[in-house]
Amino acid sequence: MTDQTGKFETVDKVNEGFKSTGYICSTDIATTVYLAFHLGKPVLVEGPAGVGKTELAKKAALFMDVPLIRLQCYEGLDESKALYEWKYGKQLLYSQLLRDKLDQVIDKESDLGESIRTLHRYEDIFFSPQFLEPRPLLKALQEERGAVLLIDEVDKADEEFEAFLLEILSDFQVSIPEIGTVSARKRPYVFLTSNSTRELSEALKRRCLHLFIPFPAPDLEREIVRHHVPHIPDLLERQLVMFIHEVRKLELKKVPSISETIDWARALILLHAEGLDRDLTRKTLNTFLKFEEDIRTVDEKLFLLVDKALKETA
Amino acid sequence: MDRVLNYFIVSLRGAGVPVSVSESIDAAQALAITGYGNRQVVKSSLAATLAKSAAEKEIFDDCFERFFSFQAQTTAFAAGQENGEEQQPGDMPIPGIGGMIRDGDLGGIALAVRDAARTADLQSIRFFTQRGMFTARILQALNLDQLDRFVADLYREGSTGASAAARQLEQGRDALIDMVRRFVEEQYDIFARESTERIIERYLWDVRLTELEERHYERMHFLIRKLVKRMNERYSRRRRRAKRGALDFKQTLRANMHHGGLLFETRWKKKRMNRPDVVILCDVSRSMSTVVRFCLLMLYGLNEVVARVRSFVFCSSLLEVSHIFETCPVAEAVERLRTGEGLDIHMGRTDYGSAFWDFTNRHLDAVTGKTTVIILGDARSNYGDPADELLKKIAERCRRLIWLNPETPAMWGTGDSEMKRYIRLCDVVMECSTLRHLERLVRVLVRIP
Numbered sequence: 220m221t222d223q224t225g226k227f228e229t230v231d232k233v234n235e236g237f238k239s240t241g242y243i244c245s246t247d248i249a250t251t252v253y254l255a256f257h258l259g260k261p262v263l264v265e266g267p268a269g270v271g272k273t274e275l276a277k278k279a280a281l282f283m284d285v286p287l288i289r290l291q292c293y294e295g296l297d298e299s300k301a302l303y304e305w306k307y308g309k310q311l312l313y314s315q316l317l318r319d320k321l322d323q324v325i326d327k328e329s330d331l332g333e334s335i336r337t338l339h340r341y342e343d344i345f346f347s348p349q350f351l352e353p354r355p356l357l358k359a360l361q362e363e364r365g366a367v368l369l370i371d372e373v374d375k376a377d378e379e380f381e382a383f384l385l386e387i388l389s390d391f392q393v394s395i396p397e398i399g400t401v402s403a404r405k406r407p408y409v410f411l412t413s414n415s416t417r418e419l420s421e422a423l424k425r426r427c428l429h430l431f432i433p434f435p436a437p438d439l440e441r442e443i444v445r446h447h448v449p450h451i452p453d454l455l456e457r458q459l460v461m462f463i464h465e466v467r468k469l470e471l472k473k474v475p476s477i478s479e480t481i482d483w484a485r486a487l488i489l490l491h492a493e494g495l496d497r498d499l500t501r502k503t504l505n506t507f508l509k510f511e512e513d514i515r516t517v518d519e520k521l522f523l524l525v526d527k528a529l530k531e532t533a
Numbered sequence: 534m535d536r537v538l539n540y541f542i543v544s545l546r547g548a549g550v551p552v553s554v555s556e557s558i559d560a561a562q563a564l565a566i567t568g569y570g571n572r573q574v575v576k577s578s579l580a581a582t583l584a585k586s587a588a589e590k591e592i593f594d595d596c597f598e599r600f601f602s603f604q605a606q607t608t609a610f611a612a613g614q615e616n617g618e619e620q621q622p623g624d625m626p627i628p629g630i631g632g633m634i635r636d637g638d639l640g641g642i643a644l645a646v647r648d649a650a651r652t653a654d655l656q657s658i659r660f661f662t663q664r665g666m667f668t669a670r671i672l673q674a675l676n677l678d679q680l681d682r683f684v685a686d687l688y689r690e691g692s693t694g695a696s697a698a699a700r701q702l703e704q705g706r707d708a709l710i711d712m713v714r715r716f717v718e719e720q721y722d723i724f725a726r727e728s729t730e731r732i733i734e735r736y737l738w739d740v741r742l743t744e745l746e747e748r749h750y751e752r753m754h755f756l757i758r759k760l761v762k763r764m765n766e767r768y769s770r771r772r773r774r775a776k777r778g779a780l781d782f783k784q785t786l787r788a789n790m791h792h793g794g795l796l797f798e799t800r801w802k803k804k805r806m807n808r809p810d811v812v813i814l815c816d817v818s819r820s821m822s823t824v825v826r827f828c829l830l831m832l833y834g835l836n837e838v839v840a841r842v843r844s845f846v847f848c849s850s851l852l853e854v855s856h857i858f859e860t861c862p863v864a865e866a867v868e869r870l871r872t873g874e875g876l877d878i879h880m881g882r883t884d885y886g887s888a889f890w891d892f893t894n895r896h897l898d899a900v901t902g903k904t905t906v907i908i909l910g911d912a913r914s915n916y917g918d919p920a921d922e923l924l925k926k927i928a929e930r931c932r933r934l935i936w937l938n939p940e941t942p943a944m945w946g947t948g949d950s951e952m953k954r955y956i957r958l959c960d961v962v963m964e965c966s967t968l969r970h971l972e973r974l975v976r977v978l979v980r981i982p
Contacts, residue, residue: 230567230574250567250577257566258559265587307797415587424585425553431580431590 223283223365227256242271242278243443251430252279261388261409263373263424266432268414269476273371275432276410280367283408288362289369290355292376298383302393304352310345346397356387357401365405373423374413381420388426435477437464443477448484454532458495459484462528463507466517472510479507497525535561541600542583543656544723548596549730550589556582572601600723631680634705635698642709646716649674655717656724668717672710680706741966742824743939754864756968757827761834764975768838808840809905809978812931814892816910817846817870818883824939824965826867828909831971833863838979843899846870847888849881853896883913885951886920893923897930905978906931909965911940912952919951921958928958935977937965 226236233256234249244252252275255262264272280287290301314321324341325334353361359368373381387393388409392402411427413419435443441460444451460480467474475483483506492499501521508514517524542557563578576597584593633641653670680702687699737749737756745753784800792798813832815825825846832842843855854876858866873880900906906927928934936959938945938952945952956962961977964970 230571246573247577247580250574251581254563254566254578254581258562260559262581263585307792311793311795421551425555427585428559428581429585431587 223256226283227253229253236282237278238446240278240281241446242274243439243446244275245435245439248275248430248432251428255408255428258428259406261411261427262430263411263413263419263427264430264432265413265415267434267474267476269478270432270434271477272412272432273369276367276369276412279408279410283365283367285364285366285408286362287367287369288355288359288407289371291371292373292380294375294377296376296380298380299354301354301356301380301383302387303354303357303395305346306350306352310350314345343397348398351395351398357393359407359409360391360393360401360403362407363404366407368407368409370409370411372414373411374416374419378420381423385420385422385426388423434464434467434474437461440464440477440480444481444484447481448488451484451488452493454494455487455492456484457532458528459487461531462495462500462524465524465527466507469516469520471508471513471516473508473513475507483507495525495528497521500525538564540656541579541596544600545583545593545596547724548592550584550592550596552583556585596723599719630675630677630709631683631702631705634680634702634709642712645675646671646709646713649713650716650720655720658717658721658724661721664714664717664721668710668714671713671717675709675713677706677709738968740968741939742827742968743820743966745823753827753968754830757830757971758834760968760972761831764835764972765837768975768979808838809932810901810903811839811842811905811907811978812899813842813844813907813909814851814888815844815846816848816883816885816888817878818848818880821909821911821939822871825909826871827968828937828965828971828974829858829867829870830863831975832907833858833866835975835978838975845892845896846876846878847883847891848878849884849887850878851888851891851895852876852878882915882917883910884917885910885912885914886918886923889920889923889927893926897927900927900931902930902932904931905933905935907935907937908959909937909939911938911950912936912945912955913949914951916949919954921951921954924955924958928960933960934958935961935963935974937963937970937974939966940964941966 227233230246230249230253233253234244234246237244237249237252251262254260264275266272276289277287325337329337351357355368359366370384373384376384390402391406392400394400411423434440437460440463441456444456444460448456463475463480463483483503486503486506487495487499490499490503501518504514504517508517538557538561542552542560546552559582560579563582564575567574567578569575579597580590580593584590630642630645632638633645649671652674653667655667655671658664658667684699684702684706687695687702690696733749733752734756737745737753740749779802781800781802785796785798786794788798788800789796811832813829815821815829817825829844832839832844842858843853844858845851845853854866854870857869861869870876924934936952936955940950940952942964944950945956963974963977965974
């Protein structure tokens with residue numbers, strides 16, 4: 220605990236810490252993570268695809284040096300997949316293997332009522348922790364040193380599941396009827412991500428800190444690119460980020476994300492580019508545009524876009 | 534700071550961000566942890582705890598910048614101040630706010646105005662008609678009359694120095710009044726927006742759709758979206774509750790086959806609540822267009838309650854428009870219906886007779902024993918043939934025939950209205966002219982006769 224508190228002493232320290240793991244974050248992000256730690260609240264992260272929502276949770280786990288437990292949500296996800304399940308197979312197998320023992324326990328002479336009463340004394344054996352298969356949520360509660368629990372794309376899960384999450388996120392304990400209540404050994408740090416395919420319930424939002432990650436401002440994105448592609452020439456890096464920002468303003472099926480900016484930067488480095496030019500850009504469009512239509516749209520305006528990027532960075 | 538935070542939250546609520554009590558507690562705790570040293574950090578912490586969606590973030594940013602800005606107001610005042618200073622500083626003691634005006638103590642003045650606003654209870658301002666009253670109250674709390682008396686005394690004294698000082702004070706006073714007025718204006722913007730909004734909303738629930746002004750359309754769409762969401766939630770929940778019931782033994786056996794016949798998982802019998810198939814015939818003559826617009830907007834939103842909608846519009850002739858709703862978003866589709874763009878429909882005199890004739894001849898197969906037919910129209914057929922025998926044919930074929938008439942019942946059957954004749958053929962006849970009526974329609978739709 221103490222070492223964690225040290226890491227979370229100030230917002231700036233959080234910022235630095237994340238930087239050392241390779242995640243460049245804005246004040247918004249650092250402040251929210253800082254608050255989440257001190258208030259013990261889950262963080263609901265929203266934003267367009269590819270701005271590093273999932274990455275944030277991963278890097279948080281790295282930063283705090285605790286395991287990352289991930290629960291990917293999908294339609295039809297239920298408690299048995301998310302929380303725990305009994306190992307039916309093992310239960311059955313054991314009851315077969317132990318048949319002789321059972322025979323011994325149940326005295327052959329005794330009548331039915333007697334046998335059931337005897338069995339009642341043992342039935343809990345088959346519903347004990349040994350037969351319990353913990354799923355991500357339970358696992359996160361059981362971690363000795365705490366964990367980062369990432370509930371990814373929570374908007375894809377059904378509303379019932381959301382209601383069920385509420386219970387866990389507010390008390391950090393679950394009740395398993397056969398065993399009793401399991402409470403967290405140490406509160407996990409929870410990140411929920413959402414792509415806003417549907418509106419999340421008010422109750423869930425109320426319990427979480429809300430973090431909206433937009434596409435980064437040019438300066439921040441440049442820093443990110445510099446961090447991931449250290450040898451990039453200064454001019455190229457500035458032009459490239461400016462170009463991507465212009466492209467994001469167009470109406471595209473899928474706007475280029477940060478990771479695609481980085482991919483592109485790496486590709487250009489491989490091609491020994493010193494600066495942006497039209498020909499090179501046209502040839503490498505497919506590194507950051509993933510739809511034929513998008514490529515066509517950008518290609519049509521390529522002259523303008525490149526020109527603008529060059530002019531603004533001149 | 535707590536009080537300031539409270540005011541800020543009130544203003545956020547006013548601007549339409551629903552901040553709950555627990556969220557405001559979170560915000561206070563967050564500020565206690567981060568401190569107030571860094572403006573950006575304060576803003577981020579408040580944003581994380583108070584604004585919970587992208588749209589709310591935008592409102593939040595706007596509110597934050599407006600609420601925590603002190604410069605905008607004081608600069609205008611400073612201009613007035615400089616003018617004053619050119620003339621003469623003056624050394625005599627001036628009571629109250631006058632002293633600050635002479636010394637150009639802008640911070641002090643801003644504080645005094647805020648204090649006075651608190652005394653005048655400015656945050657309870659709700660209507661724009663109250664602005665004058667609050668301005669007067671604040672000025673009174675600032676002891677402006679005292680300053681006025683002092684200025685008058687200076688003038689009476691008559692010496693050049695005194696009258697120059699008086700002029701300077703007067704200018705400062707005008708700047709002050711200006712500043713208070715602007716301050717009230719701003720605070721009205723911050724605190725009162727919500728209540729005005731609420732009044733409009735209440736009005737919109739009961740306004741006749743035919744009389745709705747175009748500037749309210751946007752808000753009406755929003756209200757309908759809210760209504761639709763609520764209805765979907767309510768009736769889907771009911772359907773789910775209906776699922777709980779008896780054990781479905783066959784299903785249970787099948788589900789547990791792989792456990793070697795040991796019954797681990799239980800399956801329950803499902804009771805499905807029927808989702809009606811809806812066929813709607815809309816009269817799209819000029820007088821009906823707004824009602825049709827909002828009715829369709831609602832019906833197409835009710836995907837949890839209503840299984841399938843097929844829509845037809847008619848005026849002089851009848852035409853199916855379901856494909857428009859399938860290809861573009863609902864809001865856009867109703868807009869296209871309104872403009873009549875690409876619709877091959879004859880917009881002459883409304884003729885119910887020929888509309889029914891068209892429908893029974895060409896589209897009667899759309900109606901089955903499971904269908905609920907809704908007719909939305911004023912039944913004013915311009916003295917043409919009412920063709921009620923055709924309507925009877927439709928009524929016999931469908932499960933339920935609902936007639937929605939935007940006119941008040943008192944008007945039914947007057948003039949060229951054939952309503953009285955149609956009423957006997959319908960299962961349900963309702964007046965449908967306000968949003969409240971539309972809400973009632975949903976309840977009628979899911980109730981199974």
